[in-house]
Amino acid sequence: MFEYAPAPESRSVVDIAGSYGLFIDGEFDGGKDGNVFKTVNPATEEVLAEVTSAGSEDVDRAVAAARRAFGPWSSLPGAERAKYLFRIARIIQERSRELAVLESLDNGKPIRESRDVDLPLVAAHFFYYAGWADKLAYAGFGPDPRPLGVAAQVIPWNFPLLMLAWKVAPALATGNTVVLKPAETTPLSALFFADVCRQADLPPGVVNIVTGAGDTGAYLVQHPDVNKVAFTGSTEVGREIARTVAGTGKRLTLELGGKAANIVFDDAPIDQAVEGIVNGIFFNQGHVCCAGSRLLVQESIAEELLASLKRRMATLRVGDPLDKNTDIGAINSAAQLARISELSEIGAAEGAERWSPACSLPDRGFWFAPTIFTGVTQAHRIAREEIFGPVLSVLTFRTPEEAVAKANNTPYGLSAGIWSEKGSRILAVADRLRAGVVWANTFNKFDPASPFGGYKESGYGREGGRHGLEAYLA
Missing domain, CATH: 3.40.309.10 (Aldehyde Dehydrogenase; Chain A, domain 2)
Incomplete structure (x- = not known):
């Protein structure tokens, strides 16, 4: 049997700041109440960074920024929105080595997987939905489908950047604006993505990122000015979210657990x-x-x-x-x-x-x-x-x-x-x-062209493919 010598990817490839704020209206800020939490490298238990924990006031500010941005963003021609998505996809490809190392540090997954599976799929989702942005009238959801408004998106820790792409790309392509909450244990690649949005000159407020634990997610899901909730995570939390949004008129998609x-x-x-x-x-x-x-x-x-x-x-x-x-x-x-x-x-x-x-x-x-x-x-x-x-x-x-x-x-x-x-x-x-x-x-x-989703306690709604547009269109 072969003996493999160590072949480590250098962590110096990516710069990790000592602390991170919230990304609201195109800028990072420290949050209103000053609460923070630490994110650690699960392979070493080393603290990677201190991250701001968003309170209810912070979530209010993020949703308000998304609401202000919604009018101008949704009124852009689809071909113009597509240009931003293409730009984001290309920047992700250019910076994929940084992102792969960051994802492995924060999540614990092997670099071979984050480099060869996660990052290519992340870029592919943005490329794919960029292609749909000016073709929504031909997607089978009516001749003039309209965006819903502000999408609240809560994602898990197992594929932090890929789940972000699954949520953000179709939302932006269809003309919605986004407030995203990454998982508490893996916030760093989402905060890196905020920098990608700025590098792509995405208009302020179109994508907002609030970090924190379950309370932050609950503030976001309950917010009265949110039109759409998308959640990937445990069945238990999914049930809670379904109860919360019942009767509010908010659209909901859930991608929950499995036992395949x-x-x-x-x-x-x-x-x-x-x-x-x-x-x-x-x-x-x-x-x-x-x-x-x-x-x-x-x-x-x-x-x-x-x-x-x-x-x-x-x-x-x-x-x-x-x-x-x-x-x-x-x-x-x-x-x-x-x-x-x-x-x-x-x-x-x-x-x-x-x-x-x-x-x-x-x-x-x-x-x-x-x-x-x-x-x-x-x-x-x-x-x-x-x-x-x-x-x-x-x-x-x-x-x-x-x-x-x-x-x-x-x-x-x-x-x-x-x-x-x-x-x-x-x-x-x-x-x-x-x-x-x-x-x-x-x-x-x-x-990205193939829809994904479940039945029974695995949730409802589909992500990916043409079907993934439906959840973001009125």
């Missing part, structure tokens, strides 16, 4: 399936709402597939997110690590068999070894609850009917994967799965 089934049939190419399983659950440390966290494997090949999967897992490298050889980085926070650890211990206590490859974890930071559980039943909590970490539950099935029944036996409905050489089987099974996205002989592949 990755179904492997007996005619699947084993090696290809193993790569898809690994990518499905260990990509981004399993911090993926559409992660393939339930492996459903046909009984006749279960032994062979598990042996191959364990061999592949033994080659995964856990460690420094800035090392280009790293496959699995740090867990985003101490709180998330505690939840992953607790549910894994419950899985073992309930009788499932736990296995992890031998791997040494760093002394400092938040780390969890890639883990699989076998002997799992549908009654186990690890098969029902979203763990949001590098933990895979393995179940078996005998017939396609049993596979579909087990796959759909979940309150979630965000994604699924099917592995088979028979196209007819793939289509027949996919048609019966209650999941917003079904991948065939691949997993975790995204494209």
Whole structure:
């Protein structure tokens, strides 16, 4: 086996300020009440920066700035708005190395993923929606679709910059203005994006960024002058937001949790399936709402597939997110690590068999070894609850009917994967799965032209593609 020498990306590539304010009306300021919080590097627990926590007055100012900017911005011809989006996309490409390093430092994900997956997709979303800005009359939502107004957008910590792009790009393309709240543990790339907006000469107030914890998000969602709320995050918080906006007339889209089934049939190419399983659950440390966290494997090949999967897992490298050889980085926070650890211990206590490859974890930071559980039943909590970490539950099935029944036996409905050489089987099974996205002989592949979203407790509404415009148009 090859021994890999360290190949770290330099953190000196990106300048991190000691403290950051709120981005309101095109300027940074320190907030009205002076409250701050610290954002840390999850791989080392080192404090990266001090960030302003927005109070209700700050949210009022941000929404007012977005409201003032809405009239001039929405009255611009679509082709003119498109120019700003194209400019933002190009600046993101030019500064992608800085952004990739910043994202890995603040989030804990491997630099290879932030560099090769997140950043190209971020730029692609802005390019894609720039193309739609002057074609809205042909999108299928009426001959003269109008923007809603001020969009309040609350995004999670697992893909901080990518979730920003998913939200901001269609909102701006359709003529809305934005107040965005990034996650408390990963605010830095959103604040960097504020600088990108200034570099692109985006008119002040079109994009505003308020940082803080749950209270800040609640002020924003409840604000009476917000017309549209978009949230990606946990199902629990999504329910709270739905209750808050009920009866207010605000438009709402929710992209929530998942417990995706990755179904492997007996005619699947084993090696290809193993790569898809690994990518499905260990990509981004399993911090993926559409992660393939339930492996459903046909009984006749279960032994062979598990042996191959364990061999592949033994080659995964856990460690420094800035090392280009790293496959699995740090867990985003101490709180998330505690939840992953607790549910894994419950899985073992309930009788499932736990296995992890031998791997040494760093002394400092938040780390969890890639883990699989076998002997799992549908009654186990690890098969029902979203763990949001590098933990895979393995179940078996005998017939396609049993596979579909087990796959759909979940309150979630965000994604699924099917592995088979028979196209007819793939289509027949996919048609019966209650999941917003079904991948065939691949997993975790995204494209800005393809809509994404879920059913049941995974939320409603779609992001990406032509469908992603609808939520921002009256």
